[in-house]
Structures are given as C-alpha cells and as structure tokens.
Amino acid sequence: MTNTTLKLLAQQLQLSISTVSRALKDHPDISASTKAKVHALAQSLDYEPNAYAIQLRTQSSKILGVIVPAISNLFYDSFIAAVEEESRNNGYAVMILQSSHNPENELSNLKIFRQNRVSGVFACLSSSSENLEVYQKMNEREIPVVFFDIVPKDNRFTKVRMADERCAIMAAENIIKRNAKKVLAIFGDEVLSITQKRKSAFQKFMQDFAPKIHCSYAHANSSLHAEELMKKFADKKNKLDTVFCMTDEILIGVMKTIQELQLKIPSDIGVISISNGFIPNLYYPHISYVETSGYELGKLAFIQMMANMKGGKTLTELTVDAKFVEGGSM
Amino acid sequence: MTNTTLKLLAQQLQLSISTVSRALKDHPDISASTKAKVHALAQSLDYEPNAYAIQLRTQSSKILGVIVPAISNLFYDSFIAAVEEESRNNGYAVMILQSSHNPENELSNLKIFRQNRVSGVFACLSSSSENLEVYQKMNEREIPVVFFDIVPKDNRFTKVRMADERCAIMAAENIIKRNAKKVLAIFGDEVLSITQKRKSAFQKFMQDFAPKIHCSYAHANSSLHAEELMKKFADKKNKLDTVFCMTDEILIGVMKTIQELQLKIPSDIGVISISNGFIPNLYYPHISYVETSGYELGKLAFIQMMANMKGGKTLTELTVDAKFVEGGSM
DNA sequence: AATTTTTTTGCAAACGTTTGCGACAAAATT
C-alpha cells in the first residue's frame, strides 16, 4: 500500500499541490470550501506529512536528542519524562540514546544524532569522556547542546545541573544534627566534576562546623563496591555511627551490608543519601535523603534548549535546588 | 556554518554529484584515485550524509521505534538495552517513546513514528488500549510491528513474550513446596491478557495439585493499592502464610505492609514474586522470584523484526522461558 | 462599462540524495 502524498490528494481533488499544502495548514489564502474538501479527503486517506521531505525542505527537524549514561536510572528517567512531556507539548519528538557510561557509544550516538539532523541535544557526559570538540562542532553547526547533571567544566556550553554543593551541605547539616561522632561518607566516580563538587563542599562544611566529627571518605562506582567498602568500615568495631551515600547505587550496596550485619537503623547506624526518593522509601525505616529531582532538571533543560534555539547564545549554568526529606534513618 | 553536501564536494573536486556519491560508497564504477580524493575531502569537511534526503529518495529509514509503558521499569529497560544493542550492530537507530500506560499517548507516539517513517516498531500495549486497527494499518503499510510483553490476543500480529503460564506455574510449584496453607496471590491489571494468562495458569495448577491450599486472589495496579490489599488480608488474623506478587510494583507495596507490621520473612510469611531480580534483591532476606529477562526478550524481538523486514510475514508468537531464583523468603 | 482591488489558485524551484542510462575515452580484440 502506497503512502498518501500531497500529489495524490491534489490529483483526486483536481487541485495543485501547493493549494493542497496550504489548505492543510490553514493558510489564509485558501478559501474555506476548498479547505474543507482537502481536509476531508486527507482525513479519509489518513494522510501523514512526510517528515523527511519537510526536513529536507525546511532544514529543520522536529527531533531532539537525549544522551544519558543509562536509562535504568530513576533520576534520568524522570529527566527524560520531563523533556518528553515538554517536547510533546511543543511538537517535538525525542530520541533517547544511552552511552552506557562508554565514551565510544557516546560518540556513535552523537553521529546518529548528526545524521538524523536533530535540532538540539541534551547530553549527560559519560564517565571520563572529555572530547568536547564534537560538541563544540555541533554548536558551530547551530545545533544547541544543553548539558545536564554531569556537565563539563568548560564554560563555552550551556549547562543545567542540581545544586550539588547545596545537596552535600544539606546532608552534612543533618549529620551534624544527629550528633554523629564517626561518619563514613561514600562518594561516586572520582573523575566526575559532580563528585568533586559534592565532596569538597561536604568536606569543607564538616571541617568548619563540626571539626570534632571524624569523617572517612571513600569512593564507589557500583553497589558491589559500596557494599564491600561498608563492610570494611563497619566491621572493624570502630563505632561507625553514620553513613552518607551520594547515589542510589551506593545506598543499595551499603544497605546490603547493614542488613547482613543486622545493624539497627537508626539506633546502631544512621543513614542518609542523595536520591530522588524511590530507593530510600523501599527500606524500613525509610532512609532520609536529600531530594534531587530529575523532573525539574528536565523542565529547566528544555527551557534552556528553547532559548538557545530561538535567540542567541545563552551560555549559562543553571542549577535546581534540593530539599531534605525526613525518613526514619537519622 | 553550512552543512557539507555532495554538491559542495562535487564542486570543490570538479566532479559530478553522482560520481561523488558513488565514490563515497565504493561503487566499482569509480576509479581508485578519485575515490581516494573524494574520501579525503569528505573526511576533512566532515561530511555527514543527510538522512532525510536518503530516506526521501530510498523510502526507507534506518530508525526503529519502541513503545513502552514506562522506561522507569527494569524489565523494559533491559528490553530496550537489548534492542538498542542489536540495532547499533545492524546500523539502525532506536527511537524510544513511552505511553505512560495511556492509550492516548500511545496513539500520539504512533503518529510520531509514522511521521518519521520508522521502518519498524516494537510495541508493548498500554493498559486497556485495544485499538489495533492502527497497528494493522502499519502492517499494511509494510511497517512491521512486533508486540512484546503485553501483547494482543489477536493473531494477525507478531508477538514475543515471556512464557507467562510457565512463570505462574513455577511460582505455584514453590508455594506448594513451602507447605503453604493460606495464600494471597496478587495479580496485576485485570484487563491485560498477560494477567489473565498468569492467573488462570496459577489458579488451575493450584486447584489440580494442591486443592487443600486456600488461595485468595486479588488485583492491584499500583504499589499503593497492593500495600492496602496486603494490609487488609494480613490484618485480620486469618493466618496468611504466603504471598505471591506478580509484579515488582506489587511486591514493593506488599513489602511496605510487611515491614510496617514487622512480620518476619520467611517464618511469619513467605514471599515470592515475578521479577527481573533487582527489586527482590534489595530486601533482606532476598525475595525468591521467578526471573523474567527483558534482555533476552529484546534479543528475540529484534530477530523477529529482522525476519519480518526481510522476508514475508512470520506471524508467530514466541516465548522466552523463565527460571526460579532462590532468595531466602520461602 | 472600465478599472482597480481582493480573493483564490497554480507554477516552478529548491532541499540532498540515489540510480538507470548514456557518453566518452582508453584498452583489448579482431
């Protein structure tokens, strides 16, 4: 079965292609009666405009690209949900690709985006990828790039992210409030700027406001790793009384050890994490967490994208604030 | 900055567009020397073929569409991962859209797919959507549709799914093995065929092999709902000793109640679920589950898609088998 | 009735590719 085209409609109605085209988009030049006829036929033959022809002609696709490290991540999920929602409202489709934390995949994804002439891309850096020239090239080709969450230090780009320092400080505040004595703070992938920001803010705050609290710092980039770390620190009877988990993955690993050692929360040990809330609420008592909303970040990112596409270059770094959610773990 | 096109290359090299086109794809008609020149220039101007022009000309895109109820779901995540992996290897890009369990969104997503002339779609039905004419129309337009997981009863379509009956029976087997007396089995959305299949298989097996076990059946389509259901059944001292959860969402709700009532697993109550394993392993002891692998399902779906695209109509229903994973909850 | 204005429609080029066919030269065959 052949697709319905403008030409076909035109033939059947004894009209020119241009008239049909204009009728379909309510151009004031076209009379109401012909508009009606055209719409009717288009309906019954369920005409779908060929997006490829349109893009070829107009040189602008209605597709936005999103690169995330992984979609099996509640934070990115909600980010994508927000972007998709806004996109739908603005007539855009969203193409989602995952880098799987692999710079190589990131590159090949970018290539797919270029080939499909996306009109903008939201990018979250995969671990150690710092080949920013590719992104720079996209910007030069007038394809706006909005980095989110894991953003480059480079300030030639538009960036949106969580208020990482505030997150870390909020967590620190609540640890102090608990009268903690010995704290284990586990952060994520060391090479990421997001990790560095959170860690240094946390560290500084702890030193300044609670210098007598003993803090151990560690890094983990997987649940398994976090589990082992926790085992090491909790085992040697060093009276660890509080643990801070920077990510859901870390929290999961830490909880495995806590469950295994049958530690009581919050009496034996206090737990606090940074999360969107899904995982923390699975445990009993619920884990207290500093909430970071991928959803809000997505909304913000979309606004930035639109601004970039419409107007000039708004090269800014915007942040979304966080809030503390009390579970029963502190 | 304007994009590099064949025309531009042709001009700079004093060649015709067709020659450049052929050179770029190693057509035997073109001499080695010109091929080299063309490739060199294309490289330095980083030429990217315009996918839209290609599709317009060849009437075939290299994009596959995937519709899932939600991407924040580990089962679908792994399904997508598999499809994406295979797609990448075969030169396809994947466009992921979520229906959010909303038939209206499903429709609008389908429209986006049609407009972008995807060359195939993987579809998972959103709850109560049974407007199959749309899918039938796609098939008529020679856009193969492969349904997965939640598939229509209609046998005009290609379908891949888990061996739902086997899953349910495996769960039932292990419930019997536990010497259960009173069982609560909570299934998902009642209108879905996947639910019906699992439920009737479960029910039949229980009747035939353990008629003395008292089973209560219930439906839930959210964690909250499952939580309440569990509260109702566990509260009234009717000595409930085992609960079966058909989905992760249900398990989460059930576990909330179990934690709240401080029931001990597995002594007070046994728990078994159907899952890919992520959520069950968060609890302590780990929840025993029948494993369903979205990843394998994705691989299978892709194979079916390719078969549909290449050859004729392979209208079959294929299933992926499951296996039981022992936690400590039974 | 002749002119101007307004309304409605069509022509044709362009977007960047692919591809059947023909053209031309060089090489191989007679």
Added chain:
DNA sequence: AATTTTGTCGCAAACGTTTGCAAAAAAATT
C-alpha cells in the same frame, strides 16, 4: 586499422514538501 570491450564518469529524473511569485477569477470601486 577497424571493431568491440572495458573502465570512468555525467545527465537527469525522482522522492514529498514549502514558498515566492505570477496568474486567473471574482468582487468592489470608479
């Protein structure tokens, strides 16, 4: 030396739109 084959390349049409501009028809103005 005349012919055929082979190796390289270009012409031009087509894919389905959009849009500036011209044209034709109808309505309004003199």
